[in-house]
Amino acid sequence: MRIPLLDLQAQYRTIAPEVDAAVQRVVTSQRFILGPEVEGFEASVAEYLGVGHAVGVSNGSDALYLTLAALGVGPGSEVITTAYSFVATVEAIVRVGARPILVDIDPETYLLDVHKALEEVGPRTAALLPVHLFGRCVDIPRLRAAAPSIPIVEDAAQAFGASHAGIHAGALGAAGCFSFFPAKNLGGFGDGGMVTTHDASLARALRSLRAHGQRRGTTYMHERMGGNCRLDALQAAVLSVKLPYLPGWNAGRRRNAERYQAAFESLDLPIALPPRSTPKSEDVFGQFVIRAPRRDALRTHLAEAGIGSAIYYPHGLHREPCFFNLGYTAGDFPHAEKAARECLALPIYPELSPTHIDEVVQTIASFYQG
Numbered sequence: 001m002r003i004p005l006l007d008l009q010a011q012y013r014t015i016a017p018e019v020d021a022a023v024q025r026v027v028t029s030q031r032f033i034l035g036p037e038v039e040g041f042e043a044s045v046a047e048y049l050g051v052g053h054a055v056g057v058s059n060g061s062d063a064l065y066l067t068l069a070a071l072g073v074g075p076g077s078e079v080i081t082t083a084y085s086f087v088a089t090v091e092a093i094v095r096v097g098a099r100p101i102l103v104d105i106d107p108e109t110y111l112l113d114v115h116k117a118l119e120e121v122g123p124r125t126a127a128l129l130p131v132h133l134f135g136r137c138v139d140i141p142r143l144r145a146a147a148p149s150i151p152i153v154e155d156a157a158q159a160f161g162a163s164h165a166g167i168h169a170g171a172l173g174a175a176g177c178f179s180f181f182p183a184k185n186l187g188g189f190g191d192g193g194m195v196t197t198h199d200a201s202l203a204r205a206l207r208s209l210r211a212h213g214q215r216r217g218t219t220y221m222h223e224r225m226g227g228n229c230r231l232d233a234l235q236a237a238v239l240s241v242k243l244p245y246l247p248g249w250n251a252g253r254r255r256n257a258e259r260y261q262a263a264f265e266s267l268d269l270p271i272a273l274p275p276r277s278t279p280k281s282e283d284v285f286g287q288f289v290i291r292a293p294r295r296d297a298l299r300t301h302l303a304e305a306g307i308g309s310a311i312y313y314p315h316g317l318h319r320e321p322c323f324f325n326l327g328y329t330a331g332d333f334p335h336a337e338k339a340a341r342e343c344l345a346l347p348i349y350p351e352l353s354p355t356h357i358d359e360v361v362q363t364i365a366s367f368y369q370g
């Protein structure tokens with residue numbers, strides 16, 4: 001049985017006629033940049049997430065960059081974030097000219113250690129940039145209560161639809177940054193992104209920055225430098241079709257996570273499972289990540305059985321060559337480094353069947369039980 005890490009064709013098959021019609025509508029209109037498709041999708045996202053404003057942008061990396069820029073974060077200031085994420089999180093801080101301050105993770109959730117993050121807050125701190133890694137929310141209310149004057153930018157690229165105490169990712173902080181990269185739990189047919197916020201003036205700044213800093217309602221009147229960072233109409237049309245299905249898909253991921261939990265718990269394997277989704281912290285399992293001894297050999301064993309897996313991430317961000325100049329060294333973030341050695345993401349996509357899950361579990365059991 002071949003079980004890929006992610007099967008985008010399985011999802012496409014369930015909605016093909018609707019998506020194809022939406023694409024055709026854009027092609028017929030020949031309106032590709034911003035316009036009614038993007039506005040309609042922005043309104044749907046704002047309503048679904050419970051925020052006043054949603055601004056469609058080119059991708060999740062630019063969402064982070066534009067948000068920090070719109071908040072005025074720049075040279076001389078610091079942004080506190082996690083040592084364990086995709087490179088784009090820290091890259092965005094460097095792109096605006098600020099200094100990233102990395103902190104270690106909570107070894108159970110892989111999320112930024114809130115206590116350690118708060119210890120780093122100082123006079124230069126211009127923003128906190130927690131990452132809702134693998135689809136689970138950082139405890140934003142706790143961060144905000146301890147540091148009420150510092151804007152919190154949520155990197156929610158892996159967490160569309162996740163919530164904390166009933167509030168969606170993207171509505172918890174000063175701004176939420178999303179990615180619609182095809183492999184995310186809400187993915188387009190190419191690159192795309194979104195920034196959400198309750199703050200009208202921040203939304204206005206973002207709309208300007210995504211179009212070269214142009215003043216609203218003008219042409220060739222550029223107030224500040226931004227970039228060409230707009231969401232395009234084709235992506236918005238595809239994503240508008242997908243958005244109503246997302247709650248069901250996220251529920252499917254949680255159901256699959258429960259199936260893995262139940263199946264693994266009945267066996268006695270030396271692996272650690274991710275924490276369960278709870279009503280207080282509803283996880284969307286963008287990834288289902290286990291910790292596994294002899295991880296790389298297990299990965300080979302799975303591949304030989306036709307089962308896809310991935311390592312998110314093979315090292316902490318302080319070990320990325322592009323960030324060596326930040327001055328961190330091996331050993332600075334022991335929990336992130338240990339996770340990087342042990343973690344393995346298993347297939348969790350909503351269309352996965354119970355038979356698939358049993359197959360993955362049995363293949364892992366056969367590795368450890370010989």
Ligand SMILES: *Cc1c(COP(=O)(O)O)cnc(C)c1O
Nearest residue numbers: 059060061086088157179180181
């Ligand atoms: C995917 C991702 C991004 C970047 O999103 P892109 O759309 O690929 O630019 C940023 N942060 C995290 C945590 C991500 O997973």
